[in-house]
Amino acid sequence: xxxxxxxxxxxxxxxxxxxxxxxxxxxxxxxxxxxxxxxxxxxxxxxxxxxxxxxxxxxxxxxxxxxxxxxxxxxxxxxxxxxxxxxxxxxxxxxxxxxxxxxxxxxxxxxxxxxxxxxxxxxxxxxxxxxxxxxxxxxxxxxxxxxxxxxxxxxxxxxxxxxxxxxxxxxxxxxxxxxxxxxxxxxxxxxx
Amino acid sequence: xxxxxxxxxxxxxxxxxxxxxxxxxxxxxxxxxxxxxxxxxxxxxxxxxxxxxxxxxxxxxxxxxxxxxxxxxxxxxxxxxxxxxxxxxxxxxxxxxxxxxxxxxxxxxxxxxxxxxxxxxxxxxxxxxxxxxxxxxxxxxxxxxxxxxxxxxxxxxxxxxxxxxxxxxxxxxxxxxxxxxxxxxxxxxxxxxxxxxxxxxxxxxxxxxxxxxxxxxxxxxxxxxx
Numbered sequence: 001x002x003x004x005x006x007x008x009x010x011x012x013x014x015x016x017x018x019x020x021x022x023x024x025x026x027x028x029x030x031x032x033x034x035x036x037x038x039x040x041x042x043x044x045x046x047x048x049x050x051x052x053x054x055x056x057x058x059x060x061x062x063x064x065x066x067x068x069x070x071x072x073x074x075x076x077x078x079x080x081x082x083x084x085x086x087x088x089x090x091x092x093x094x095x096x097x098x099x100x101x102x103x104x105x106x107x108x109x110x111x112x113x114x115x116x117x118x119x120x121x122x123x124x125x126x127x128x129x130x131x132x133x134x135x136x137x138x139x140x141x142x143x144x145x146x147x148x149x150x151x152x153x154x155x156x157x158x159x160x161x162x163x164x165x166x167x168x169x170x171x172x173x174x175x176x177x178x179x180x181x182x183x184x185x186x187x188x189x190x191x192x
Numbered sequence: 193x194x195x196x197x198x199x200x201x202x203x204x205x206x207x208x209x210x211x212x213x214x215x216x217x218x219x220x221x222x223x224x225x226x227x228x229x230x231x232x233x234x235x236x237x238x239x240x241x242x243x244x245x246x247x248x249x250x251x252x253x254x255x256x257x258x259x260x261x262x263x264x265x266x267x268x269x270x271x272x273x274x275x276x277x278x279x280x281x282x283x284x285x286x287x288x289x290x291x292x293x294x295x296x297x298x299x300x301x302x303x304x305x306x307x308x309x310x311x312x313x314x315x316x317x318x319x320x321x322x323x324x325x326x327x328x329x330x331x332x333x334x335x336x337x338x339x340x341x342x343x344x345x346x347x348x349x350x351x352x353x354x355x356x357x358x359x360x361x362x363x364x365x366x367x368x369x370x371x372x373x374x375x376x377x378x379x380x381x382x383x384x385x386x387x388x389x390x391x392x393x394x395x396x397x398x399x400x401x402x403x404x405x406x407x408x409x410x411x412x413x414x415x416x417x418x
Contacts, residue, residue: 022228022377023228024224025223072275072301072304073279076272076305119298119301164393168385170382172382173378173379173383176375176378176382179374179375180375
């Protein structure tokens with residue numbers, strides 16, 4: 001139990017996917033204009049990550065034992081297509097959920113955060129339950145980073161910022177400072 | 193004349209990736225590997241070399257098969273082609289330089305989802321002949337390598353006081369450790385982009401001033417040209 005808790009916390013804040021592994025930077029800079037959109041993007045990420053955890057576990061336990069060199073190709077294809085299937089199912093079963101997450105799903109199926117998650121979980125040798133917890137933690141971390149970033153960017157819109165620093169340069173520097181703040185969580189392991 | 197035009201075309205496609213449409217500094221693509229592995233100069237060069245191999249090989253293959261691949265499934269086909277070459281690069285690095293392979297970790301495999309590579313297949317290789325596609329891929333990957341090397345060198349010099357493991361400043365140098373940690377990646381790329389923005393704005397100002405002078409004062413501009 002304790003171990004699962006630490007997997008979650010570690011994936012969420014200590015080794016935050018965006019701010020310390022640089023994964024999923026495209027949505028991090030692309031969809032962080034508004035808090036509401038950023039939050040929905042984060043939820044869509046959690047959704048896809050959970051599907052990924054299931055797929056990669058199935059592939060690793062049943063198929064890839066015999067052919068490890070096919071790992072990359074099979075991960076990408078299986079993840080992308082199963083997300084599409086689930087997307088169709090959600091569209092049929094729960095139009096409200098589809099409306100909230102739908103437009104983001106195609107964008108993130110081949111995102112580096114998703115593939116990176118599958119590879120990290122494989123390298124760490126996680127089982128099914130650990131993998132699912134890891135997915136939830138990583139997704140929560142992505143959501144947290146997105147929402148904080150969106151909050152800061154909403155504030156910067158009403159400020160008078162020199163033209164030369166506006167755009168990506170400013171976002172990068174904000175992300176750098178955020179990342180520094182998240183480094184503080186590394187102390188959690190020492191005190192525990 | 194035609195020959196001249198053609199060689200000029202090759203030259204343009206080659207040069208644009210290095211400076212005018214630089215994938216990292218101007219188009220801001222492929223950030224994930226650019227930031228994650230650029231903590232030392234040697235790591236960023238290894239990453240750049242792996243990306244170059246994958247980009248050139250897959251551009252050539254996509255361009256060869258551009259009339260065979262159906263349009264509806266082109267993205268999937270690109271991804272499979274790219275993933276194949278990434279697997280080759282991954283195992284090659286693991287066999288010959290295991291230390292670097294260990295440093296780069298999963299980020300070699302993550303070249304598959306580098307939007308720069310998929311973007312070049314979609315925007316260029318799928319529409320052009322093999323030679324042009326190869327030249328474009330070479331230019332783009334050199335531009336990517338240049339950007340990665342800038343980042344890696346800056347971060348290694350400031351964060352460790354060394355370049356390619358050669359110490360530069362002697363024993364009294366206090367390393368700025370944050371630069372080789374994740375925040376340093378964001379900060380140094382932020383400041384590099386700031387520099388590029390400043391450069392662009394300044395160029396526009398100079399140009400506007402020049403036009404202003406030419407418009408209102410033809411004699412001065414004639415003199416300055418002569």
